[in-house]
Amino acid sequence: MDSGSVAFLRELLAETGWLERARELGLALRATRSPGGLLLVGTPDEEPWHLTAHLADEARLSGLSQLTPTLVRWDPPPGAPAHLSVGLDRLERAARGETLFVLSEQQAPVPLLERVDDARRTGATILAIEGGDRELAGLAHDAIAVPRDGLVTFDGAQHLVSAAAGELEQRPRLRDRLARLLDKVSGPQITD
Numbered sequence: 001m002d003s004g005s006v007a008f009l010r011e012l013l014a015e016t017g018w019l020e021r022a023r024e025l026g027l028a029l030r031a032t033r034s035p036g037g038l039l040l041v042g043t044p045d046e047e048p049w050h051l052t053a054h055l056a057d058e059a060r061l062s063g064l065s066q067l068t069p070t071l072v073r074w075d076p077p078p079g080a081p082a083h084l085s086v087g088l089d090r091l092e093r094a095a096r097g098e099t100l101f102v103l104s105e106q107q108a109p110v111p112l113l114e115r116v117d118d119a120r121r122t123g124a125t126i127l128a129i130e131g132g133d134r135e136l137a138g139l140a141h142d143a144i145a146v147p148r149d150g151l152v153t154f155d156g157a158q159h160l161v162s163a164a165a166g167e168l169e170q171r172p173r174l175r176d177r178l179a180r181l182l183d184k185v186s187g188p189q190i191t192d
Contacts, residue, residue: 010160013160019160019164021144022144022157022160022163023164023167025127025161026162026164026166028099028125028141028142029067029101029127029161030064030165031099032066032097032098032125033097033098034066035066035068036068036070037066037097038066038067038068038069039072039090039091039094039098039099039100039119040055040071040101041072041091041101041102041103041115042104043074043103043108043109043112044074044075044109045106046105046106047071048071048101048158049071050155051103051158051161052071054159055068055162056069057162057166058165062166064165064166067166069101070090071083072086072088074088094118094119094122095122095123095124096122096123096124097123098125099126100119100127101128102126102127102129103128103130103158104129104130104131104133105130105146106131107133108135113135116136125141126141127142127143128142128144129143129144129154129158130143130144131146132145132147132148144157
């Protein structure tokens, strides 16, 4: 998906809440403390190659080195280059300050859920884009569920989150966010 398509998708989704959720997850990705500490893992059938590439681009373009992802693979082939040979055993070493970003469009397999739970217990932040998996969502500190028949596809959600992670805008202060929320709730005020 090119930048024009992402911009068009953002325009279509402006009033749906999707952009805000993508920004929240993107900001959570940026909280990873160091390069290599953002671990991406999928299922045995769907490794997150596409999102890995997009986050690497966002890290390079934005200058946010903490967005440089580490692709964690279920069964890396022997002799694979170092960046393609990181196996599931890396999740055993996940620590505080690192982020485990899980992508699972289907129900996550039990071995993945066990490893995610272990990483959470050691202090890693767990984020997910999932397709309605309550167990995975329950383990995640923050997750976006992508319904099959929704406005956004699973691939589209990945694009929105990766683009949001690389945005250079500052997050609005709590006071500004609360003021906007109060404006929405109370509606326009008439003063004399």
